[in-house]
Each structure stands twice: as C-alpha cells, then as structure tokens.
Amino acid sequence: MKRKLSRIGSSSLAILMMIVLVVTACGPAPAATQVPAAQPTATTEPVTAPTQEPAPVVDQTLRVALDVDVASLDPAVVFNLTMRITYLLYEGLVTLKPGTTEIVPGLATSWDISADGMTYTFHLREGVKFHDGTPLTAQAVKKSFDRFIEIGQTVAWLFKDSLAATNVIDDLTIEFKLSRPYAPFLALLTSVAGCLIISPTALDAHWGDDMAKGWLFDHEAGTGPYKLESWDPGQQTITLVKFDDYWKGWEGKHIEKIVGRYVVETSTRKLMLEKGEVDMAYDLNPDETKSLEGVEGVTVVEEPTQRIFVVFLNNQKGPLKDVKVRQAMAYALDYDGIRDHVYNGKLAPLCGPLPPSDPNSLPCDRVPYKLDVEKAKQLLAEAGYPDGGFTLEATVMEGDFAFKKTAEILQAQLAELKIKVNITELAWTAEWEQIGSLETAPDLIPLRNYPDFADSSSLMGNQYASAAWGNLGWNLSYYKNDRFDELMKQVTETTDPVKRHAMFEEMGQLAVDDMANIFVGTLINQVSQRTSVKGYKMNPVYIPILNAYEMFKE
Amino acid sequence: MLFYMMRRLLVIPFILLGVSVVLFVLTHMMPGDPAKVMAGEHAPQQTVELIRKEFGLDKPLPEQYRIYISNLLHGNLGIATVTRRRVSEDLGLYFPATIELTLVAIILTVLMGVPLGVLSATKKDTALDHLVRFTALSGVSLPIFWLGLILQLVLYGKLGLLPIGGRLDVEFLPPPHVTGFFTVDSLLALNMKAFGQTLTHLALPAFTLAFSSLAVVSRMTRSSMLEILAQDYIRTAQAKGLAQRTILYRHALKNAVIPTLTVIGLQAGALLSGAFLVEAIFNWPGLGLYTMRAITRVDYPAIMGTSLLITLVFIVINLVVDLLYGLIDPRIRF
Numbered sequence: 001m002k003r004k005l006s007r008i009g010s011s012s013l014a015i016l017m018m019i020v021l022v023v024t025a026c027g028p029a030p031a032a033t034q035v036p037a038a039q040p041t042a043t044t045e046p047v048t049a050p051t052q053e054p055a056p057v058v059d060q061t062l063r064v065a066l067d068v069d070v071a072s073l074d075p076a077v078v079f080n081l082t083m084r085i086t087y088l089l090y091e092g093l094v095t096l097k098p099g100t101t102e103i104v105p106g107l108a109t110s111w112d113i114s115a116d117g118m119t120y121t122f123h124l125r126e127g128v129k130f131h132d133g134t135p136l137t138a139q140a141v142k143k144s145f146d147r148f149i150e151i152g153q154t155v156a157w158l159f160k161d162s163l164a165a166t167n168v169i170d171d172l173t174i175e176f177k178l179s180r181p182y183a184p185f186l187a188l189l190t191s192v193a194g195c196l197i198i199s200p201t202a203l204d205a206h207w208g209d210d211m212a213k214g215w216l217f218d219h220e221a222g223t224g225p226y227k228l229e230s231w232d233p234g235q236q237t238i239t240l241v242k243f244d245d246y247w248k249g250w251e252g253k254h255i256e257k258i259v260g261r262y263v264v265e266t267s268t269r270k271l272m273l274e275k276g277e278v279d280m281a282y283d284l285n286p287d288e289t290k291s292l293e294g295v296e297g298v299t300v301v302e303e304p305t306q307r308i309f310v311v312f313l314n315n316q317k318g319p320l321k322d323v324k325v326r327q328a329m330a331y332a333l334d335y336d337g338i339r340d341h342v343y344n345g346k347l348a349p350l351c352g353p354l355p356p357s358d359p360n361s362l363p364c365d366r367v368p369y370k371l372d373v374e375k376a377k378q379l380l381a382e383a384g385y386p387d388g389g390f391t392l393e394a395t396v397m398e399g400d401f402a403f404k405k406t407a408e409i410l411q412a413q414l415a416e417l418k419i420k421v422n423i424t425e426l427a428w429t430a431e432w433e434q435i436g437s438l439e440t441a442p443d444l445i446p447l448r449n450y451p452d453f454a455d456s457s458s459l460m461g462n463q464y465a466s467a468a469w470g471n472l473g474w475n476l477s478y479y480k481n482d483r484f485d486e487l488m489k490q491v492t493e494t495t496d497p498v499k500r501h502a503m504f505e506e507m508g509q510l511a512v513d514d515m516a517n518i519f520v521g522t523l524i525n526q527v528s529q530r531t532s533v534k535g536y537k538m539n540p541v542y543i544p545i546l547n548a549y550e551m552f553k554e
Numbered sequence: 555m556l557f558y559m560m561r562r563l564l565v566i567p568f569i570l571l572g573v574s575v576v577l578f579v580l581t582h583m584m585p586g587d588p589a590k591v592m593a594g595e596h597a598p599q600q601t602v603e604l605i606r607k608e609f610g611l612d613k614p615l616p617e618q619y620r621i622y623i624s625n626l627l628h629g630n631l632g633i634a635t636v637t638r639r640r641v642s643e644d645l646g647l648y649f650p651a652t653i654e655l656t657l658v659a660i661i662l663t664v665l666m667g668v669p670l671g672v673l674s675a676t677k678k679d680t681a682l683d684h685l686v687r688f689t690a691l692s693g694v695s696l697p698i699f700w701l702g703l704i705l706q707l708v709l710y711g712k713l714g715l716l717p718i719g720g721r722l723d724v725e726f727l728p729p730p731h732v733t734g735f736f737t738v739d740s741l742l743a744l745n746m747k748a749f750g751q752t753l754t755h756l757a758l759p760a761f762t763l764a765f766s767s768l769a770v771v772s773r774m775t776r777s778s779m780l781e782i783l784a785q786d787y788i789r790t791a792q793a794k795g796l797a798q799r800t801i802l803y804r805h806a807l808k809n810a811v812i813p814t815l816t817v818i819g820l821q822a823g824a825l826l827s828g829a830f831l832v833e834a835i836f837n838w839p840g841l842g843l844y845t846m847r848a849i850t851r852v853d854y855p856a857i858m859g860t861s862l863l864i865t866l867v868f869i870v871i872n873l874v875v876d877l878l879y880g881l882i883d884p885r886i887r888f
Contacts (some may be wrong), residue, residue, distance in 0.1 A: 154594065239725075472599050
C-alpha cells in the first residue's frame with residue numbers, strides 16, 4: 001500500500017514539476033527592465049558609489065550584440081561583417097549617403113573625371129587628421145592604395161582590371177589613371193572593404209616584412225569618427241570611443257562609445273535586447289523578430305536592401321537546358337507563399353535580376369512570372385515533358401532555414417507537376433565546392449546574392465557574365481550568352497548614364513527571357529533595436545554599415 | 555607508484571603522434587576549402603589561389619603533415635586561419651575558460667551527485683528517493699541545449715536573478731591574468747567584486763553542464779551504496795554497535811566511491827563535449843565556441859590544435875583517475 005501510494009505520489013510530483021516548468025517558460029514576457037543609467041567601470045581600486053544625477057544625461061554608449069566575431073581590423077584584409085567595425089575606424093575618399101546609393105564626398109571634397117573616363121582626380125579635404133595625429137595627404141592615400149592592391153585581397157581584383165597607376169599631384173590632390181574606361185570606378189571607391197585610408201606613419205613604423213598586416217590585425221590608424229579603445233578576444237568584446245579630433249566635429253547629438261559583443265545564439269541576442277542589456281541586435285531570424293513586435297522598448301527597423309534571393313537553375317544540364325522548362329519552373333514557384341511563410345511577409349518583390357532600389361532595375365510589368373500552374377504545365381508540355389517525369393537535385397546551405405524551406409516549397413509545387421526534387425543540405429564550404437564544377441553542380445540552388453559595390457554592373461556581371469562562370473564568380477546557373485557578355489563589356493566602358501541605363505535594361509530583359517535563375521524576392525533587412533536608439537539608417541548596398549556617428553540615444 | 559606514473563607519462567607523446575595522423579587525415583577530408591573561406595564569398599579564384607599559396611595549402615598532403623609535425627615539435631601549433639593569431643595563443647586564451655567551467659561542473663557533479671546518491675540509497679523507496687531518481691532521469695533525458703535555454707529564459711529572462719552569459723559583466727575589467735581562471739585570479743588579486751561576478755556568471759552554465767553528469771553519478775552512487783550496504787561486513791559493523799554515520803562514511807562510502815570514480819572519469823569526457831554546447835548557449839568564450847567556428851570555417855590548424863589539446867586532457871584525466879584509485883583503495887598497488 002505504502003509503495004503504491006509513494007509511486008502515485010512521485011508520478012504526480014513529476015507531472016506537477018513539468019507543468020510548472022512549461023507554464024513559467026511559456027508565460028508572457030515581463031516589461032523590459034531599465035538599464036541602470038551609469039554603469040561604473042570597475043577596476044581593482046575601490047569603487048565609489050554611483051552618484052545620483054539630478055537631470056538624466058543619457059549615456060551615449062551604444063551596446064551591440066554582434067553576429068560575427070571580430071576577425072581582423074586591417075581594412076585591406078577584412079571581408080566579412082567585421083567591416084561594420086572597420087568602417088567606423090577608417091574612411092574612404094568617397095562614401096554613400098546614409099540609407100541611399102548616392103555617392104557623396106568623404107575624405108575627398110570634389111573630383112574631376114576626364115572626358116575619356118580614364119583619369120580621376122580627387123581633391124582632398126583640408127585639416128583631416130589620423131587618430132595618431134598625422135595629417136591626411138595625397139601621399140597617404142597613395143600608400144594605402146598601393147598596399148591594398150599589393151595585398152590583393154577583398155575587392156582588389158576589381159581594381160586590377162582597371163587601375164593602372166596612382167599619382168600624387170600635390171599634398172591634397174591625387175590622381176587615379178585607369179587602364180581602360182571603367183564606369184563603375186567611382187562606385188568602387190565607396191566600397192567598405194579595402195579602399196579605406198590608413199595612416200602612413202603607422203604603416204612606416206610597422207611595415208616589417210608583412211606590410212604591417214600583423215600590427216593592423218589588432219591596432220588601427222584611421223581617420224574615422226571612432227578609435228579603438230580595447231578589443232578583448234577572450235571576452236569577445238570590442239570597445240570603440242569617439243575620436244575627439246574627427247573632422248566633422250562633435251556638435252549635436254552623436255553616439256560616443258560603442259561596445260560590441262559577439263553573441264553566438266540568435267535567441268540569446270533577442271533575450272538581451274528585450275532585457276535592455278544591448279541596444280541593437282543583428283541577424284535575428286524572422287520568427288524571433290516577429291515575436292518582438294509589441295514588446296515595450298523594442299522596435300524593428302526594416303528596409304529593403306539590394307540583397308536578392310534567387311534560385312539558380314543549371315542552364316547546361318539535364319531538362320533545365322531547355323528555356324521552356326526553366327520558364328515552367330518560374331511559373332511553378334509560390335512566390336507569395338514563400339514571402340508569407342518563410343519570411344513572415346517581410347520580402348520585397350524582385351522583378352528581374354536587379355533589386356527595385358537599383359535605378360537600373362526593370363519595371364515589374366516587364367516580368368511575367370508569378371504562380372501559374374497551368375502555364376507551367378503548358379510550357380512543360382511544349383518542351384516535351386507533359387507529365388514531368390524527371391528528377392532534379394537541389395542543394396541548400398546548412399544553417400539557413402530560408403533556403404531549406406524554399407526548396408521544400410518548390411519540391412511540393414513541382415511534385416504536382418510530377419517532377420521529383422531531391423534536397424541535399426551541405427555546409428557552405430562543401431556546397432561551394434560542389435557548385436564549382438559543372439559535373440557536380442546541382443540543378444537548383446536557392447541562394448542569396450548581393451552587389452560588391454554600388455553599381456548595377458556588379459550584380460549583373462557576377463550572376464550572368466560568362467567570366468563569372470560557376471564559382472569563378474557567382475554565375476551558378478552556368479549561363480552563357482554572347483550578347484550579354486558584349487553588353488557587359490560595353491556597360492563597364494561607357495560612362496554616359498543614359499546609354500548605360502538602356503544597356504542594363506536590355507541585359508535585364510535577356511535574363512528574364514532566358515530565365516537563367518528564378519527571381520524569388522528582395523531581402524528586407526531587419527535590425528531590432530531599443531526605442532532609445534535614434535538615427536539608424538541602413539545602407540541598401542553595404543549592409544554591414546552602422547552609421548553610429550549619425551545616431552544618438554535619448 | 556612513481557615508476558607507474560613515469561611509464562604512463564612516457565607513452566603520452568606516442569599516443570599524441572598517432573592521434574595527430576588520424577586527425578590530420580580526417581580534417582583534410584572534411585569538405586570545404588579553407589582558402590575560399592578566408593578569401594571571402596565573392597572573391598575570385600585568383601584571390602583564393604593567392605591565399606592558398608600564402609598558407610601553404612597547395613602543397614601535397616604528406617608534405618603539409620611533415621611541416622605541421624616539425625612545427626609542433628618546436629612548440630609551434632601554426633596560425634589559425636579564422637582568428638589569424640597563433641593557435642597556441644588562442645588556446646591559451648580560451649582553454650582556461652573551458653577548464654574552469656568543466657572543473658566547476660565536476661565539483662558540482664561530485665558535491666551534489668554523491669550526497670544525493672547516498673541519501674537516495676539510505677532512504678530507499680521513500681518520497682526523497684523517488685525525487686532523486688526523477689531528477690536523475692530528467693538529467694539524462696533532457697537535452698543539454700534545451701535545459702540551458704529554459705534556465706536562461708526563466709532565471710535571466712523572467713526573474714533577472716542570474717546573468718545571461720559571458721564570464722563577467724560586459725564592461726567589467728577582468729582580474730590580472732595569472733592562471734586564466736577568473737575565480738583563482740580574482741582571489742589572488744583580492745578583488746571580491748570580480749570573484750562574486752565570476753561565480754554568478756558560472757552558476758548557470760556550470761549547472762546546466764553538470765546536470766546530466768550529476769544524474770549519472772547519483773544513480774551510480776545509489777546502486778553501489780545499496781550493494782555495499784547489503785554486504786556482510788556492514789552487518790558486522792552494525793552488530794558491533796558503530797554509529798550509522800561512521801558506517802556510512804568510513805566504511806560504505808569508500809567502497810562505493812570506486813565505481814563512482816570510474817564514472818566520474820568517464821563523465822569528465824562527456825562534460826568536455828557538453829561544454830561545447832553550453833558555451834554556445836551562454837556565450838562562454840571558451841574552447842567550444844572557438845572550435846565550432848574553426849570547424850565551420852575549415853580552420854585546419856585550429857581544429858588540429860584543439861583536438862590534440864583535448865586528447866591530452868583526456869589522457870591526463872585518465873591518469874589522474876587511475877592514480878586516485880591507488881589513493882582511495884589501499885588494496886590497489888602499482
């Protein structure tokens with residue numbers, strides 16, 4: 001009897017504990033707590049009690065939960081999201097107006113382009129100082145550029161095709177001589193990778209035998225609004241403070257200190273944001289962002305970007321060789337379904353190879369593709385596959401649910417057309433290897449793509465030019481069209497924007513008619529932040545940019 | 555005993571050499587091109603080839619291995635391609651964090667698991683026994699990842715009692731580096747605030763990590779205790795009128811601890827691998843996070859370095875456990 005009772009007792013205890021645990025976890029989140037106004041930075045000396053402030057002075061420290069650990073601070077080497085940090089420490093000759101693709105002066109105040117488009121002369125801003133006190137001169141610019149090209153990483157390859165020489169005209173004037181007319185050159189110079197100017201004093205002092213790469217790995221010598229206070233890889237925290245002699249000055253409201261902490265898990269970032277421990281959290285997945293709606297103190301900033309989501313179709317293998325079959329694929333995809341179920345409604349349309357914010361993108365009425373199963377069936381019949389009957393291989397990148405879900409949706413849609421799709425999930429590096437050769441490349445690849453610099457030729461070229469075939473570039477459809485290649489050549493050499501616009505339109509139409517890859521949508525970048533953070537503007541091309549100087553807290 | 559230890563220590567380099575061959579082959583068989591990862595997603599093939607040459611990845615495999623081993627013998631573990639620092643520096647940075655976490659978890663396992671097991675054995679079939687057995691069952695069944703997330707959600711998210719992760723509060727300066735263990739370093743610097751913070755930051759990750767080992771150890775202790783308590787010599791001791799406590803701790807527990815020690819030794823291995831998951835959830839800047847990044851970015855030197863280090867740790871743990879047998883059980887002679 002005792003045993004039976006104790007067994008009932010322990011089972012009910014077990015059930016009770018499970019219920020308690022589940023209820024606590026699934027209950028509504030409490031209101032976010034206030035971050036204490038002054039965080040005393042502790043040292044080993046005794047700490048004085050924080051004083052009561054009569055008027056609340058808002059601490060202009062921005063705490064960010066980073067999605068990538070800092071890899072290196074050398075602007076000629078960094079090529080991942082760490083550019084977010086280097087772009088706060090260093091600056092380039094020209095930059096993009098926050099939130100737009102408009103080119104505006106940076107370290108250069110004005111520039112002249114010769115009539116033949118082969119000489120660019122830049123006039124530098126007077127009175128700019130590097131963080132170590134060295135004044136900005138044309139010699140400094142030349143030194144940084146020569147180093148960048150010699151190291152040959154990040155976007156250096158784009159310059160090798162076009163830049164012939166960098167010449168110092170005088171202390172504040174520098175000239176770039178191109179080997180051929182290259183229309184995107186100015187856009188190239190706005191790049192957040194590579195084209196940033198480093199103090200020549202620092203370069204000379206630490207040149208060594210590795211071109212100062214070792215020193216610049218964890219030190220910096222830029223002109224940017226912030227300088228490095230500390231980088232603790234053990235704690236995975238990087239701290240930047242304002243550079244008092246920044247040439248734009250510190251009138252008005254600006255963020256004065258940035259603390260970036262690498263947080264691995266998206267759920268942890270979200271939790272920290274909710275509790276106010278960080279002010280901004282990057283790269284939360286759409287479900288997490290959605291659950292932040294209505295949470296007090298948190299807001300989500302969203303903007304369509306120039307990152308596009310496409311499904312590459314292999315143009316050289318199997319049934320997809322036939323353009324009609326590829327077009328059938330484009331009519332078989334449930335675009336709205338993907339937008340609603342994969343992105344919770346946060347996906348902008350993509351009409352053609354260029355995103356809508358690109359001035360050279362096609363108007364949407366020129367792109368006929370939308371979900372139309374009848375049309376798909378008709379096209380398949382015309383191509384000789386009235387009852388489907390073939391199998392396609394799809395590869396998706398591990399760790400990104402959007403690709404997998406999209407592949408599954410396509411798989412389901414194509415199953416209705418009696419086409420089988422096998423989905424393989426691979427780690428990014430493995431996928432890249434598989435894509436690299438025509439023999440192993442799959443038939444369907446849902447993937448994101450983005451421009452490397454603020455010119456339409458970047459995205460156009462890397463997806464469709466035969467020079468970017470396979471993993472030489474990003475022409476993962478193995479698309480080859482001579483007319484396209486010819487237009488590509490012309491558009492890089494012509495500087496007249498009107499002529500270029502017409503060429504881009506023709507190229508876009510070719511991509512639409514040939515249906516090399518399916519245009520699924522344009523990604524909307526969502527960054528979750530606390531409502532106290534103001535002034536953040538996303539850049540559609542250079543996603544990582546954090547315009548902290550224009551931001552402030554209140 | 556000394557000869558025994560010398561013999562065991564002398565074998566270590568050979569074990570590591572053998573392991574290094576296997577590891578080298580396995581890591582280079584992993585799909586993925588480290589040069590491509592380093593160059594960046596949109597980098598063209600020429601940049602990739604440039605980087606490949608720079609890091610010696612274009613040489614034939616046996617040649618690469620030869621270079622690696624000769625560097626290793628000079629104490630050079632290579633340069634990690636992800637962090638671009640020397641692997642030995644990275645290991646020195648991140649290893650103490652993982653060991654501190656694992657050691658605290660082991661301490662929790664023993665301090666909580668053994669008494670719970672003893673309690674459960676002496677109070678067999680009571681409500682307390684069932685509670686302990688239920689806890690043990692949940693310990694081995696609950697996925698460590700889930701447990702960590704739930705604890706984080708409840709204790710940080712809802713109740714705000716414990717911090718969300720990291721070893722210290724974000725803008726807090728760590729104590730001066732002596733051992734790399736913040737608990738030890740903060741005590742050495744007499745910085746009680748740092749010590750307090752370290753403990754609060756250790757609480758959740760160490761508990762999450764220890765939970766399943768704790769479960770196993772408590773069950774193991776319970777069953778060996780039960781077995782021993784049924785022995786004749788225990789009955790003799792009781793008949794002789796010895797206090798229950800004396801019987802329990804001086805006679806029974808010492809014998810019960812031997813199989814438990816084996817389990818603890820094995821659990822140390824499980825704890826090290828569990829640490830990898832716990833570090834991800836609680837953002838603990840240790841070897842786990844470092845290795846995860848190394849694996850996803852195909853960072854050969856880092857993967858090799860970490861694996862060799864962990865192999866060494868295992869060997870040492872096994873040695874320590876074997877030596878502890880000798881200490882506890884006077885019957886064991888070397």
